[in-house]
Amino acid sequence: MQDIAKAGPECLVAIGGSGPELMQLLEMFDCQDIREGFPWMRLVGVVDGTTRPEVSGALALSRVRLFSTVGELLSAHPEVDIVFDLHATPERSRALRGGLPEGVSVVDARAAMVFWEMIMSGKICAPCQSNLHQARAFLTTVLDGMEEDILLLDLEGRIVDCNRNVTTRLGQPKSAFQGRYCHEVEGGSFCRRSRRECPFRETVMTGKKAEAVHTKLDDDGRLLYFRVYTYPLFNELSELINVVEIRRDITSRTYTEQRLQQAQKMAAIGELSTYIAHEIRNPLFAIGGFARSLLRAENLDEEAQGKVKIILEEASRLDGILKSILNYARPSDTKAGEVDVNSVVGETVQLMSIGCDQEGIRIKTNLDSKVARAKGVPELLKQCLINMVKNSMEAMESGKGCITLFTGMEDEYVIVRVEDTGRGMADDVKLKVFNPFFSTKDKGSGLGLAMTKKIVEDVGGRISLSSHEGVGTVVTLFLPPVLAVDGDTLDAEDIPA
Template sequence: MRTCFSRDDGIGYHIALAGTGEPFALLVDLLARETAGGGEGRVALAAVLSRDVADGLRIRLDELGVAIFPDAVEMFRACPQVNLVFDLCSEVEAEGDMLAGVPVDVPVLGRPSASLLWELLSGVVPVTGRTVRRSHAREMLMTIINGVEEDILLLDAQGRIVDMNAQVCERHARSKDELVGHHCLELEGDGFCRRDEGECPFSQTLRTGRKAEALHTSVDGDGRVFYHRIYTYPVFSPKGRLTHVVEMRRDITDRTHTEQQLQQAQKMAAIGELSTYVAHEIRNPLFAIGGFANSLLRSPGLTESEREKVGIILKESRRLETILRSMLNFARPTDGRSAAVEVNAVVEETVQLMRSGCEHHGVRVEMNLDLGVARARGVPELIKQCLINMVKNSMEAMEGGGTVRLATGMTGRWVEIVVADDGPGIPENIQNQIFNPFFSTKDKGSGLGLAMSRKIVDDLGGRLTLESRPGQGTTVTMHLVPVAAVDASELDERPDPE
């Protein structure tokens, strides 16, 4: 049987709230806090009389030990000490006559009186200095928590949301009442909390009773990866039992991207120096190998089997020479002489070069050019080289055929060239390695194509971005700096590199 507080608890008014009309939630919030505070004030929430309480408030009332009853008869049977009832019933609730059975000696006050009481309680009652200070400290703490940019959630031991800061509601465009009671998994979706390795920090905190943290990644609808650092902290009851977990979610996408760029720059510098050294050291003996292989191949005394083996040596030496040339090109600084580039013309030239090869592989090439796009600062041949690398990667990714789409346009302060395909996409766990030198998912190739493309675009003052989802294709966007009216004539006078 559900019970309430006793008559000898020192509280002057044992209030029951009937119905869920305005200001039901406000009164529950205020009276519940005083009830949880141990009865230092003159009022306490003893019971709730309602047949339709929101899940979030129901969970909160259950935690506070405040019983919910469907009618007054059952409520007064379990809580005879109730000595004040506020009638907040809506028109629908009033038709059910929930208040039938309230003793005649118990005052029943309507909604205007409830509003007045809420104003008094929020500003005057309770009047003891210690409780007022506690209430003020609570308000200050909530102001600080709501001002934090990170998401902060209070979860019960089952992972259900009990409370949250304003940032959570604002980011999800939902009210607190809509989110309270849902499991934390439901907030961002199952993909957010998928753990490829390691234990969920919430579960770890429940198991160990200690702080835990983990890195979570998620992919949005556009195929972009977001990084979140999750921290969980245990909350214990006065008896030392772990009852809740505070979870803080910090979006570290920008910081992670900056760190990756710095690591990439350091790696590129080291690889550039190493590539130059290795290429020069290998080139001389490689030249000798190729020369002697050529001489042997022209020798009339070779058998057919020997001639075939020498041919393999010559072929592989030429392939190695091509790789060394790529390494030297990668290490060489990008030509800094910029011109005003007509990006549409560069795209059309690239498509003209690549169309026959793509069609041979069953890949269709489409263009969607913005005729009003601005000219970009850059080197036409280098931009074309980047596009060839991007189209080639898309073509090779679609072994069964497909479509490559090239588009131009402007977004914000960038001139954009987009290369999109409907291939298999790139797994999330290797997307941050795609632009690494010598990284390749193909059996053939040096893995320098996209790394070189990013280096060229970075040197031109732009940036190269990738969006991909497995099974939904890949989009690589080249962001270039547009030519401003003040420097267009200066750029036009500069000769293009040969």
């Protein structure tokens, strides 16, 4: 607390008489704020010859000594500085003043009350203000130390205050947000929901806590998840006066949950693939065999042969789908080696350039000549790139657009990026694009990007996708680099225990 003590010697105070102001003065001197605000001032006694019971009791509680005469007071405390005169009659006041030595200040009852009212309105507030500042500093430290966005809203949804995380994350001062509506902070589709689904509106209407999950796109077109909580604030009359809104970024947690769901889905697909291999491929093999036998029969007319060919084609297509499912569900037993990503990208472009030329689509590369070698299998990486380029081709109109393949280093990963200028993806499509069997194409199996994701993750990498409708899509493969100690460089004896 701020030091407001008087510099110099102690000031001793006494009270003469037991007028109606006595109890008030005793209460004031006994107040903790007075003791802390005026530690140099001390009440040493009360001079009162009436010795009324209520006076004796009050002094006992205050631990202040009672003196019958001024002489007794001066004998005990000859250095007394100030005496408050509370006598109701002039005769008693004269007797009090006459018994005091020169140099002792005498203050009458009226002046004493004015004096104390001035003190109570000024100095006594200092400890309260100090405590208030401490409480405010503590609260600010706690709120600014939280990683969540915290907004204080009025009942119209306008921002009254916010914590430091809001200003730091969005790169604007607090004044830029105050007075604006809460839905204007993130903009875009963050609050694109009905009033019934808005947690702020729900809290205003019900006076209870509410929550909801909101999403938004970052600058790279990637989806972010936020869980929004709203809490009511009431005054002493139980009237709703403000709403506190907390926004927590749950993107990482959502991603982890989705990966867990994906793993569970993969386990189910693995069990299903065993059933498929036994129960479907065997009859399918018989269908294909008999269809080929019928096709060799000499007594079939041309129309019948056409129908048998359709059976063979569809059986072959179904067999291809079953192979894709089995390959997707089966753990990879191919040992990862070293991959020259620039070489694989060059081979992929050479292979896909004919199809792009036929569609009038430009395909080009931007390769980093100093990129590290990556862990992986060259043929599997080429399969991933072919799937990605095919998707880009199908996202563009014939005769329009460009596909660019990049290589480089980013965040200690070797990256291979495929960027197109196609129609982009809607938010709901981006949520499902890596799910097996999800496809926006009529004849697609929905395993292209799902297989690509699995191949990349099997070697310790990851895949990211960003897309804006009407602008295009970017898919990036993050592959672990081959280190100088990879392979057989480290023997068991070289590894410290």
